[in-house]
Every structure is written in structure tokens, then in C-alpha cells.
Amino acid sequence: MRLDLRLIAEMIPEGARVLDIGCGDGSLMAHLVEEKRADARGIEIDMGAATDAVAQGLSVIHGDADNDLAFYPDGAFDYVVLSRTLQAVERPREVLRQMLRIGRHAILSFPNFGHWQVRWKLLSTGRMPDTETWSRPWYETPNIHPCTILDFVALAGLDGYVIERWLAVDEKGARAPWRRSVRLANLFGEQALFLLRRK
Numbered sequence: 001m002r003l004d005l006r007l008i009a010e011m012i013p014e015g016a017r018v019l020d021i022g023c024g025d026g027s028l029m030a031h032l033v034e035e036k037r038a039d040a041r042g043i044e045i046d047m048g049a050a051t052d053a054v055a056q057g058l059s060v061i062h063g064d065a066d067n068d069l070a071f072y073p074d075g076a077f078d079y080v081v082l083s084r085t086l087q088a089v090e091r092p093r094e095v096l097r098q099m100l101r102i103g104r105h106a107i108l109s110f111p112n113f114g115h116w117q118v119r120w121k122l123l124s125t126g127r128m129p130d131t132e133t134w135s136r137p138w139y140e141t142p143n144i145h146p147c148t149i150l151d152f153v154a155l156a157g158l159d160g161y162v163i164e165r166w167l168a169v170d171e172k173g174a175r176a177p178w179r180r181s182v183r184l185a186n187l188f189g190e191q192a193l194f195l196l197r198r199k
Contacts, residue, residue: 001027003169004083004109004191011107011165011195012036016078019043019103021065021095022085026053033058041077043068066090069098077103084191086110088142093155096196100161106196112168114148114186149186156196165195 001009005028012018014036020029023042032038042060044050053060061068065082066089080103082095087110089095099106112118121129128138147155149168156163166182168189185192 001031002083003171004193005031007167007169007193008081008083008107008109009035011193012038012079012081014038017076018079018081019072019077020081020083021069021099022082023053023058023060024049026056026058026060028081028083029053029058029060030056064089065095065098069095069102072098072102074101075104079103079105079107081107083107083109084111087113087146088144090144092145092147093159096155096161097159100196100198104197105164106161107193108152108196109191109193110147110152111143111191112149112186112189113146114150115190116187117190149182149189149192152192152194153182156194160199161196162199163194164197166193168192 009028009031012032016038018032018038018040020040020042023029023044026042029040029042032040042053042058043063044053044060045064047062050060050062065085080099082099086092086108096106118129130136168185170190
């Protein structure tokens with residue numbers, strides 16, 4: 001299982017009701033059902049991946065974060081997960097609002113476009129950078145709203161969300177020793193994870 005998914009799984013307690021948006025092949029859901037007896041559901045935009053997840057016996061529907069979250073009732077889930085997808089949705093602020101409407105908590109992971117290597121590659125080459133986490137050229141990337149850790153913290157504050165927990169990690173799994181400093185994490189963390197709730 002991908003690093004950010006393992007870290008997300010650690011944040012979810014046993015028996016929780018979980019919606020995994022952009023669940024892919026359902027690896028996080030399968031882990032949560034098997035290891036934590038969670039009631040896990042999923043939404044996936046890629047029909048092939050959704051079909052594969054359903055074939056494994058997982059409860060997954062074909063849909064996307066931008067259009068289908070509005071159909072879920074308020075407070076339907078304990079945790080709503082969006083892993084490595086926030087930067088690829090059309091309306092990230094609205095998606096986040098919907099996540100915290102239908103869930104008591106939201107857990108997000110995203111690549112940190114403020115990482116020093118991203119900054120250096122752009123400065124030194126004058127071209128859009130790629131990293132170990134995101135190794136696609138600019139013309140193939142799904143990223144339409146790249147953000148940094150500082151950008152996300154500012155958005156959470158603007159919309160009045162409480163950051164219950166956060167951490168920055170590299171792709172190999174080392175948790176950044178600067179995880180207590182958002183500014184240092186913004187410079188050195190390759191990807192970020194946030195656990196949010198409404199005030």
C-alpha cells in the first residue's frame with residue numbers, strides 16, 4: 001500500500017464509517033475493512049479501477065469529487081478521505097466543504113509543491129519540475145490546482161476548519177523532523193497529510 005495510504009489508515013479508528021474519494025483499486029478500503037472492521041465506501045472516476053474494486057467485493061461507485069459529493073446526506077461518515085487528489089479537482093474549496101459536510105473528519109494527502117526540489121528545478125531549469133512523488137511531464141499531469149502546505153493551512157484557516165493533526169513526509173516514508181514547524185515542512189516535506197474537522 002502506498003505510503004500516504006498507510007499513514008491515513010493509522011488516523012482512522014476501528015469500526016469507523018469511511019468514504020474514500022478517488023479510491024483507485026480500493027487498497028485503502030480493503031485494508032480498513034480487513035484490519036479495522038470499518039464500514040468503507042468509495043468513489044472512483046476511473047471506470048476500470050472502480051470495476052476492479054467492485055470485483056474485490058468492495059462498495060465502490062463510479063463518480064467524481066467535483067459532482068457527486070452533494071448527493072450524500074450530512075454527517076453520513078465519520079471520516080472522508082481524499083488522497084493525492086485535491087490538486088486534481090476542479091473546485092478544491094467546494095470539495096473540502098462537501099467533505100466536512102458529509103463527514104465529521106476529513107483526511108487529505110497531497111504533494112507539496114513548495115518543496116525545495118520543486119522550487120530549485122523551476123528556478124534552475126525554467127521548466128515545470130517533476131519529483132519522485134509526481135514524475136509526469138506537465139502535459140500529462142492531472143494537477144490543475146497545485147498547492148503548498150502553507151497554501152492549505154491558509155485555506156483551512158480562511159474557511160474555519162480545525163487542523164487536528166498534520167505531518168509532512170518524503171516518498172520513502174521518513175517523517176520529517178521539522179513536522180512541528182509548518183514553514184520548514186513546507187520547504188522540506190514532499191507530501192503532506194492533514195486531519196481536519198469543522199469548528
